[in-house]
Amino acid sequence: MENESIIEVQNLTKTFGKFTAVDNISFTVKKGEVFGLLGPNGAGKSTTLRMLSTLARPTKGTATIGGYDIVKHDTEVRKLIGIVSEKMIMYNRLTAKENLWFFGSLFNIPKDVLTKRVDELLELVQLTKWKNAQVGTFSTGMRQRMNVVRALLNMPRVLFLDEPTLGLDPQSSVEIREFIKKLNRENGTTVVITTHMMVDADLLCDRIAIVDQGKIVALDTSANLKKIISGADTKILNLNIANLTSELIETIRKLHCTDSVTQENSTTLKILVHGDEAFDSVIDAIRKKNGKISSMENLQPTLEDVFLHITGHQVRDSADQKIQNEKHGPFAQQQRRIR
Amino acid sequence: MSNMGAKTLLSHSLRIAWKDLMELFRNRLGLVLLIVMPLFMMVMVGFIYPSNGGGLSDMPVALVNEDAGFGNSVLPSQVFLMGLQQINDQTHMLVLSNASSMADVKDMVQRGELQGGIIIPSNFSSSIMNGEQGTLIIVTDQSNPQISATIQAALSAVFNEMGTMLAQQNVQMLSPTINATNSLAVVKPYNVQTEGVVLGTPSYFDFIAPGIMAMTVMMSVMTGLPVAISQEKEIGTMDGMMVAPINRLSIILGKTLGQTARGLIQGVIILALAVGLFGVTIQGSILLVFGLLLLGVFAFVGLGIVITSFTKDQETAQMLMMTLMFPMMFLSGVFFPIQQMPWYMQSISQVLPLTYASQALRKVMVLGAGIPAISTELIVLIVFGVVMIAIAVPVFRRAMTR
Ligand SMILES: Nc1ncnc2c1ncn2[C@@H]1O[C@H](COP(=O)(O)OP(=O)(O)OP(=O)(O)O)[C@@H](O)[C@H]1O
Ligand SMILES: [Mg+2]
Numbered sequence: 162m163e164n165e166s167i168i169e170v171q172n173l174t175k176t177f178g179k180f181t182a183v184d185n186i187s188f189t190v191k192k193g194e195v196f197g198l199l200g201p202n203g204a205g206k207s208t209t210l211r212m213l214s215t216l217a218r219p220t221k222g223t224a225t226i227g228g229y230d231i232v233k234h235d236t237e238v239r240k241l242i243g244i245v246s247e248k249m250i251m252y253n254r255l256t257a258k259e260n261l262w263f264f265g266s267l268f269n270i271p272k273d274v275l276t277k278r279v280d281e282l283l284e285l286v287q288l289t290k291w292k293n294a295q296v297g298t299f300s301t302g303m304r305q306r307m308n309v310v311r312a313l314l315n316m317p318r319v320l321f322l323d324e325p326t327l328g329l330d331p332q333s334s335v336e337i338r339e340f341i342k343k344l345n346r347e348n349g350t351t352v353v354i355t356t357h358m359m360v361d362a363d364l365l366c367d368r369i370a371i372v373d374q375g376k377i378v379a380l381d382t383s384a385n386l387k388k389i390i391s392g393a394d395t396k397i398l399n400l401n402i403a404n405l406t407s408e409l410i411e412t413i414r415k416l417h418c419t420d421s422v423t424q425e426n427s428t429t430l431k432i433l434v435h436g437d438e439a440f441d442s443v444i445d446a447i448r449k450k451n452g453k454i455s456s457m458e459n460l461q462p463t464l465e466d467v468f469l470h471i472t473g474h475q476v477r478d479s480a481d482q483k484i485q486n487e488k489h490g491p492f493a494q495q496q497r498r499i500r
Numbered sequence: 501m502s503n504m505g506a507k508t509l510l511s512h513s514l515r516i517a518w519k520d521l522m523e524l525f526r527n528r529l530g531l532v533l534l535i536v537m538p539l540f541m542m543v544m545v546g547f548i549y550p551s552n553g554g555g556l557s558d559m560p561v562a563l564v565n566e567d568a569g570f571g572n573s574v575l576p577s578q579v580f581l582m583g584l585q586q587i588n589d590q591t592h593m594l595v596l597s598n599a600s601s602m603a604d605v606k607d608m609v610q611r612g613e614l615q616g617g618i619i620i621p622s623n624f625s626s627s628i629m630n631g632e633q634g635t636l637i638i639v640t641d642q643s644n645p646q647i648s649a650t651i652q653a654a655l656s657a658v659f660n661e662m663g664t665m666l667a668q669q670n671v672q673m674l675s676p677t678i679n680a681t682n683s684l685a686v687v688k689p690y691n692v693q694t695e696g697v698v699l700g701t702p703s704y705f706d707f708i709a710p711g712i713m714a715m716t717v718m719m720s721v722m723t724g725l726p727v728a729i730s731q732e733k734e735i736g737t738m739d740g741m742m743v744a745p746i747n748r749l750s751i752i753l754g755k756t757l758g759q760t761a762r763g764l765i766q767g768v769i770i771l772a773l774a775v776g777l778f779g780v781t782i783q784g785s786i787l788l789v790f791g792l793l794l795l796g797v798f799a800f801v802g803l804g805i806v807i808t809s810f811t812k813d814q815e816t817a818q819m820l821m822m823t824l825m826f827p828m829m830f831l832s833g834v835f836f837p838i839q840q841m842p843w844y845m846q847s848i849s850q851v852l853p854l855t856y857a858s859q860a861l862r863k864v865m866v867l868g869a870g871i872p873a874i875s876t877e878l879i880v881l882i883v884f885g886v887v888m889i890a891i892a893v894p895v896f897r898r899a900m901t902r
Pocket of ligand 1: 204
């Protein structure tokens with residue numbers, strides 16, 4: 162019972178012309194799990210979610226939700242799922258109540274049940290006071306809460322959330338995270354959430370799939386993913402060097418034991434190193450160049466580090482890469498010029 | 501089961517249509533434009549185009565009477581002036597004033613105070629009395645070719661009248677037993693009388709009102725539909741409908757119902773404006789008018805859905821709308837009778853369904869036609885609608901899950 166799977170994905174692929182957005186991915190999600198898809202912009206997270214929620218047709222591969230094929234039995238699948246998409250699914254000129262009413266009425270829910278449920282959901286996200294106000298007048302946080310409860314109208318067994326905390330202030334982000342957790346704990350709703358924010362993934366997800374360039378490059382619990390780093394005998398050093406120079410950075414980068422170097426600010430470096438003598442080599446190298454180490458810390462690995470370790474680049478790097486690779490889209494040209 | 505299916509399909513469609521109309525009614529500016537657009541269209545085309553009778557009226561024209569006279573008999577120049585006055589009282593084509601000389605008239609025409617002048621030369625009466633031709637001189641504003649034609653038309657009508665009167669007098673003098681009516685028959689044995697199908701003279705508004713109505717209602721489904729759908733795709737709300745376990749057809753049907761309602765509202769506004777402001781009368785049944793508008797919507801729905809399936813964003817949809825709207829407007833006989841167009845243009849208009857819709861609507865509204873008189877148009881519209889929907893449904897289903 163515990164390990165019963167509710168979503169099974171096999172070799173799912175989506176191409177747009179020659180571009181492969183989702184590349185042959187397979188995974189299963191267990192019932193009652195919070196499953197995260199973590200990856201940089203353009204990794205293919207949204208596309209995966211859209212395919213699973215029947216909004217996009219897979220180019221290849223299959224997936225089932227609750228035993229129903231997402232292509233052949235799409236109507237059955239739709240009854241089981243709710244989706245909070247990247248874009249706000251709300252009509253600005255309708256009130257909060259009207260919006261929920263409209264979307265709810267598409268689910269064949271009896272009128273009295275729906276009326277009650279709309280009120281309950283509005284209460285749940287503290288919007289009862291504004292139920293007769295047009296959604297267009299809402300703040301971003303209020304709108305996002307509306308967007309989330311909209312997906313709950315049919316009491317879905319699987320809830321898909323595409324970057325639900327994007328653009329929210331820390332306070333609202335916490336609220337949304339708490340809400341999702343509560344939903345999962347109390348109703349047993351299975352949650353699949355995409356994010357490029359490590360905190361989201363770390364705090365919410367039972368298991369995380371790290372996605373990069375359309376592929377799943379790692380899939381495990383947060384703790385196990387972090388063990389990839391310790392298991393690989395990799396350490397993370399946070400170095401504070403008062404007289405940091407680019408020459409010094411270059412020296413460290415060239416060391417045998419160095420995996421990667423990231424400059425955090427004008428005096429701070431984050432270094433991934435491996436091997437027993439790693440610490441000594443780094444310190445020696447800095448001393449030789451007359452670098453003044455004001456502090457040194459051995460950090461616990463974060464998911465960011467895991468990503469860096471596995472893919473060899475940072476989440477932010479590939480976000481930039483996406484812009485370069487993108488030959489389509491109205492802003493492609495503009496972005497390139499700005500850079 | 502299929503009955504159940506149809507029922508839920510319809511109920512979902514109605515929900516979607518209701519939602520669309522709610523959005524429409526909450527949009528104040530949109531509502532104002534909904535009314536202003538047809539009003540502009542009516543006012544512009546209605547007043548720019550000359551209505552029947554050549555259109556020109558109340559042109560300031562000066563008279564210069566230099567006639568020296570002939571003895572003390574009734575002067576032909578006086579008869580002419582009386583005749584001119586009489587005809588002008590009926591037609592109001594000219595506003596007559598007096599001037600002293602031809603040079604004066606030319607001066608005033610140049611300054612724009614007059615649009616023309618009629619000069620009766622000094623030998624006018626004497627020439628006629630001596631059995632010679634009497635000559636009149638017309639001074640015209642050459643910058644406006646229509647004026648000289650209008651003045652000439654007025655003059656020839658006067659002369660025609662005068663000639664007839666003179667001939668009638670002569671006949672009666674020759675044979676006193678003949679009465680006035682018979683003498684007229686001797687002088688003018690042929691007479692043409694125009695008799696319309698309905699009473700009165702239809703104005704240009706009568707001509708264009710049905711066309712504009714047909715066009716507005718049909719455009720709302722043909723181009724309003726792609727715009728409405730691509731807009732929802734763009735802002736993302738379409739996903740909200742797409743993840744609901746509803747038939748895809750109810751989305752398109754709901755949108756169509758919403759757009760149809762919108763188009764019909766506009767159609768009614770146009771009709772009200774036409775009747776209230778421009779004196780248009782509806783000769784046929786008003787129910788048939790609405791029936792025709794709905795049939796027009798049906799004929800265009802399929803085409804609208806096909807266009808929807810191929811347009812990805814709102815910008816494309818809007819551009820496509822402009823591209824389609826203009827040729828349709830001018831080639832479907834909405835503004836000018838298609839008979840005035842060259843044959844190759846006419847053959848294009850023969851394949852445009854709007855041609856048939858506006859033609860049928862015009863027959864009903866202007867000529868008071870019933871269903872039998874417009875059966876050809878009805879058949880064309882029905883066939884076109886059925887064929888287009890048969891093409892549209894599978895195309896749309898495929899386009900929705902890309
Ligand atoms: N409809 C489409 N047509 C063409 N390319 C597309 C389309 N949708 C997505 N892509 C491309 O597929 C890639 C993956 O996009 P996707 O939106 O799934 O990424 P993502 O992981 O959700 O990124 P983000 O964090 O920016 O939301 C991107 O490079 C994107 O440009
Ligand atoms: Mg995304």
